Amino acid sequence: MANPPSTDTVVKSIDYTMPRTDWMEDIPPQFIPNNYSNPAKPDQLEYFFGYKGAKEWLPTHEDWQLPENWQEIIYEGFRERLEKYRSLKVFMDICVRCGACADKCHYFIGSGDPKNMPVLRAELLRSIYRKDFTTVGRILGKLSGGRKLTKEVIKEWYMYFYQCTECRRCSLFCPYGIDTAEITMLARELLNLVGIQTDWIMAPVINSFNVGNHIGIPPHTFKDIVDFMVDDIEELTGKRIDPPINKKGAEILFIPPSGDYFADPGTYTFMGYLMLFHELGLDYTLSTYAAEGGNFGLFTSHEAMKRLNAKMYAEAQRLGVKWILGGECGHMWRVVNQYMDTLNGPADFLEVPRSPITGTVFQNASSTKMVHITEFTADLIRNNVLNLDPSRNDNKRVTYHDSCNPARAMGLFEEPRYVINNVCNHFYEMPEQTIRERTFCCGSGAGLNNDEFMEMRMRGGMPRANAVKQVHDQYDVNMLACICAIDRVVFPPLMDYWVPGVDVTGVHELVANALVMRGEKERETDLRGEPLPGKEG
Amino acid sequence: MNALYALIMVLALVIIPLLGAGAAGWHVLFGVIVPYLAFIAFVLGFIYRVVLWGRSAVPFKIPTTAGQQQSFPWIRRSRIDNPSTRAGVVVRMILEVLLFRSLFRNARVRLFREGPQLSYGSSKFLWLGALAFHVSFFVILARHMRFFTEPVPVLFNWMETLDGIMQVGVPTLFATEIVILLALAYLLLRRLIDSKLRYISLPTDYFALFLLFAIVISGVLMRYFLRVDIVDIKTLSMGLIQLQPEVPDSVGVMFYTHLFLVCSLLVYFPWSKLMHLAGVFFSPTRNLPNDNRMRRHVNPWNYPVKVHTYEEWENEYRDKLKEAGIPVEKE
Numbered sequence: 097m098a099n100p101p102s103t104d105t106v107v108k109s110i111d112y113t114m115p116r117t118d119w120m121e122d123i124p125p126q127f128i129p130n131n132y133s134n135p136a137k138p139d140q141l142e143y144f145f146g147y148k149g150a151k152e153w154l155p156t157h158e159d160w161q162l163p164e165n166w167q168e169i170i171y172e173g174f175r176e177r178l179e180k181y182r183s184l185k186v187f188m189d190i191c192v193r194c195g196a197c198a199d200k201c202h203y204f205i206g207s208g209d210p211k212n213m214p215v216l217r218a219e220l221l222r223s224i225y226r227k228d229f230t231t232v233g234r235i236l237g238k239l240s241g242g243r244k245l246t247k248e249v250i251k252e253w254y255m256y257f258y259q260c261t262e263c264r265r266c267s268l269f270c271p272y273g274i275d276t277a278e279i280t281m282l283a284r285e286l287l288n289l290v291g292i293q294t295d296w297i298m299a300p301v302i303n304s305f306n307v308g309n310h311i312g313i314p315p316h317t318f319k320d321i322v323d324f325m326v327d328d329i330e331e332l333t334g335k336r337i338d339p340p341i342n343k344k345g346a347e348i349l350f351i352p353p354s355g356d357y358f359a360d361p362g363t364y365t366f367m368g369y370l371m372l373f374h375e376l377g378l379d380y381t382l383s384t385y386a387a388e389g390g391n392f393g394l395f396t397s398h399e400a401m402k403r404l405n406a407k408m409y410a411e412a413q414r415l416g417v418k419w420i421l422g423g424e425c426g427h428m429w430r431v432v433n434q435y436m437d438t439l440n441g442p443a444d445f446l447e448v449p450r451s452p453i454t455g456t457v458f459q460n461a462s463s464t465k466m467v468h469i470t471e472f473t474a475d476l477i478r479n480n481v482l483n484l485d486p487s488r489n490d491n492k493r494v495t496y497h498d499s500c501n502p503a504r505a506m507g508l509f510e511e512p513r514y515v516i517n518n519v520c521n522h523f524y525e526m527p528e529q530t531i532r533e534r535t536f537c538c539g540s541g542a543g544l545n546n547d548e549f550m551e552m553r554m555r556g557g558m559p560r561a562n563a564v565k566q567v568h569d570q571y572d573v574n575m576l577a578c579i580c581a582i583d584r585v586v587f588p589p590l591m592d593y594w595v596p597g598v599d600v601t602g603v604h605e606l607v608a609n610a611l612v613m614r615g616e617k618e619r620e621t622d623l624r625g626e627p628l629p630g631k632e633g
Numbered sequence: 634m635n636a637l638y639a640l641i642m643v644l645a646l647v648i649i650p651l652l653g654a655g656a657a658g659w660h661v662l663f664g665v666i667v668p669y670l671a672f673i674a675f676v677l678g679f680i681y682r683v684v685l686w687g688r689s690a691v692p693f694k695i696p697t698t699a700g701q702q703q704s705f706p707w708i709r710r711s712r713i714d715n716p717s718t719r720a721g722v723v724v725r726m727i728l729e730v731l732l733f734r735s736l737f738r739n740a741r742v743r744l745f746r747e748g749p750q751l752s753y754g755s756s757k758f759l760w761l762g763a764l765a766f767h768v769s770f771f772v773i774l775a776r777h778m779r780f781f782t783e784p785v786p787v788l789f790n791w792m793e794t795l796d797g798i799m800q801v802g803v804p805t806l807f808a809t810e811i812v813i814l815l816a817l818a819y820l821l822l823r824r825l826i827d828s829k830l831r832y833i834s835l836p837t838d839y840f841a842l843f844l845l846f847a848i849v850i851s852g853v854l855m856r857y858f859l860r861v862d863i864v865d866i867k868t869l870s871m872g873l874i875q876l877q878p879e880v881p882d883s884v885g886v887m888f889y890t891h892l893f894l895v896c897s898l899l900v901y902f903p904w905s906k907l908m909h910l911a912g913v914f915f916s917p918t919r920n921l922p923n924d925n926r927m928r929r930h931v932n933p934w935n936y937p938v939k940v941h942t943y944e945e946w947e948n949e950y951r952d953k954l955k956e957a958g959i960p961v962e963k964e
Contacts, residue, residue, distance in 0.1 A: 107746050112829070182689035183918075186689075193833050193906075195829055198833070241836070270735060271735050275695065308946070315959055344960065460703050462926070478705070
């Protein structure tokens with residue numbers, strides 16, 4: 097990992113004044129360590145996509161080893177997608193370049209690079225569309241904003257479509273709802289067609305496909321991890337729990353993001369799930385086949401997304417559960433809420449989700465049959481079935497980050513807040529322009545949470561971190577809560593960089609801290625082993 | 634440079650009728666043939682573009698959710714910004730199309746290097762400018778309907794009275810003419826002055842603005858300065874609409890210039906970004922409800938894909954599974 101430069105250097109380098117040159121002439125982009133992701137390996141592409149003839153290349157190389165007929169491939173791929181996606185066709189046609197989106201992108205705010213303005217990111221594709229697919233563009237060429245598809249353009253696409261986290265913040269402000277995430281997704285599909293893809297996305301995709309989760313944790317190791325957690329929970333609470341794995345006939349299949357059983361602080365959130373389910377006596381099961389809620393296919397292609405997502409329904413059917421409960425994960429919920437039913441449904445072998453504890457029927461999930469854990473828990477708290485002691489979280493001054501996807505592809509705002517407010521006594525909102533539907537990305541989503549991209553991650557995370565800094569300075573906030581496993585992995589370094597002194601937690605870690613379990617021993621510490629308030633001595 | 638190209642193109646469009654209808658006196662060409670052709674081109678082009686959009690599939694339901702989802706009765710949901718019903722979508726679209734709801738959210742980011750601190754100031758000028766332009770354009774268009782109706786419906790008369798309510802000057806000055814000129818000037822100046830806007834602006838962005846400017850200016854000149862015979866113009870316009878075109882002698886070259894520029898706009902419209910007028914209705918992030926988990930959306934081209942089945946997976950891990958005490962299908 098190349099260390100990012102100091103915060104001072106980064107802040108000084110940001111300049112929102114644009115060059116006086118024509119953007120179409122500012123190519124190719126400069127690939128320097130820290131501003132790009134490493135490419136996928138040929139065997140990965142061949143294995144997963146059946147892509148033949150891929151060769152090794154590096155972004156810093158002059159020759160990217162494109163196939164001989166690469167222009168034709170891109171052209172055909174583009175034409176096909178214009179027919180398959182009205183979104184693409186309309187978004188290519190109707191932008192008026194009003195500039196409302198320009199300063200809405202976290203990468204633009206953190207870098208000042210003009211091509212990170214969403215409008216220009218889309219123009220990178222749109223300029224080719226105009227030249228090759230519109231009558232006026234064919235005749236007028238550059239005058240109507242068209243340009244030729246060259247190898248430099250491909251390099252530019254790789255740079256900037258892998259500097260977009262598909263967070264959709266720009267689409268909120270666009271008067272026509274042009275969604276850069278959609279454009280980036282399809283541009284990445286086009287790049288796939290000529291063998292251009294990142295290693296950090298392909299590796300989790302293949303692991304998820306083959307093994308069942310991003311990191312490639314095999315089932316027996318998964319069991320070991322769960323056993324470790326069970327020991328920790330016993331030490332903490334004096335209660336021995338026994339989480340079911342691949343249990344046929346359970347009522348509910350629970351699917352977490354794998355980040356939650358792989359690394360701190362996500363693991364505490366996972367322990368939180370297990371403690372909550374045990375306390376409820378929930379008839380549920382984990383699965384080692386569908387052990388991943390996250391879906392890096394979303395960052396690759398619609399087809400890859402479908403291939404990975406298929407496991408959820410398949411496993412639910414095999415185990416004979418009634419419905420599915422999903423953990424705290426951001427992009428997983430974009431897939432579950434907006435794609436899953438369409439891609440892999442109808443899930444008519446499942447039942448409309450009903451909480452066995454409160455009897456609440458989750459009508460809003462009546463077709464997809466999958467419920468978000470904060471919906472589930474909010475309902476429990478509302479119905480007073482949990483014994484909660486929020487004072488156990490009194491040493492935590494908490495703020496909450498709305499993860500992009502549950503925010504702008506779902507509208508999950510009140511449920512997590514309701515939960516947090518019931519398990520914590522000190523909760524503070526960040527500035528209004530940076531939360532809820534206006535929330536800022538962590539800067540590392542959409543498969544960009546790799547180490548070689550660290551400087552851009554710190555830059556892209558700046559608006560979020562800066563908002564945290566404001567509540568840190570004003571209210572002494574020391575804990576950033578979120579409902580996304582990628583957040584939990586990428587926020588710790590982001591906070592260390594911009595706002596030292598702020599830790600990161602999942603919502604269900606806070607829940608588990610506050611949860612008074614029947615017959616538990618008096619707790620001395622929180623899930624992390626830190627002394628509880630009043631027990632510091 | 635881009636602005637200059639556009640300006641030259643619009644000036645060329647001004648010169649054509651000045652020479653053709655003015656110097657050469659081809660009144661039938663500029664008063665009848667060009668308007669008919671332009672109108673046909675507009676209608677056909679418009680339909681063609683809309684049909685093309687309509688032919689593309691809508692594989693997924695991907696609304697941008699801008700408010701609380703529908704979950705429990707005790708959580709107040711945002712019926713308009715995150716609609717889960719058709720009616721909600723209709724209201725959302727109406728707010729979007731008539732009041733530019735999304736643009737109203739606009740806020741400008743500022744970076745203070747001390748700190749550093751990012752702040753987000755409300756920024757409604759673009760919204761105001763855009764709304765001012767579109768509303769006055771619409772009113773002006775409606776006012777012009779008096780040239781194509783006899784008797785003039787009372788609605789258009791009211792509109793005209795309202796527009797001239799300031800009662801300044803003879804003939805009465807229309808408020809919309811001032812507003813549209815100011816709005817166009819604002820929209821043009823921000824492209825020229827704001828470095829971000831200048832960087833992203835294409836020649837076509839300036840072309841649309843200059844063309845609209847030219848249309849408004851020629852209209853204003855005709856009404857207030859180079860007085861033209863309104864009765865003759867109505868004879869011409871009524872003739873056009875009744876398909877019995879007749880060309881009076883005394884309508885004057887400024888009228889032909891105005892008309893030619895409008896024709897240019899009609900022809901240009903379907904092939905340009907101005908189609909956002911229709912396109913906004915097709916935008917899948919706005920025109921679909923967020924009811925994905927309640928009602929399944931069908932993708933017309935959904936196709937089977939290669940998956941890693943449980944059976945294959947168990948075959949690979951059976952021994953390990955058994956060793957770890959995890960249940961298997963086949964012993």
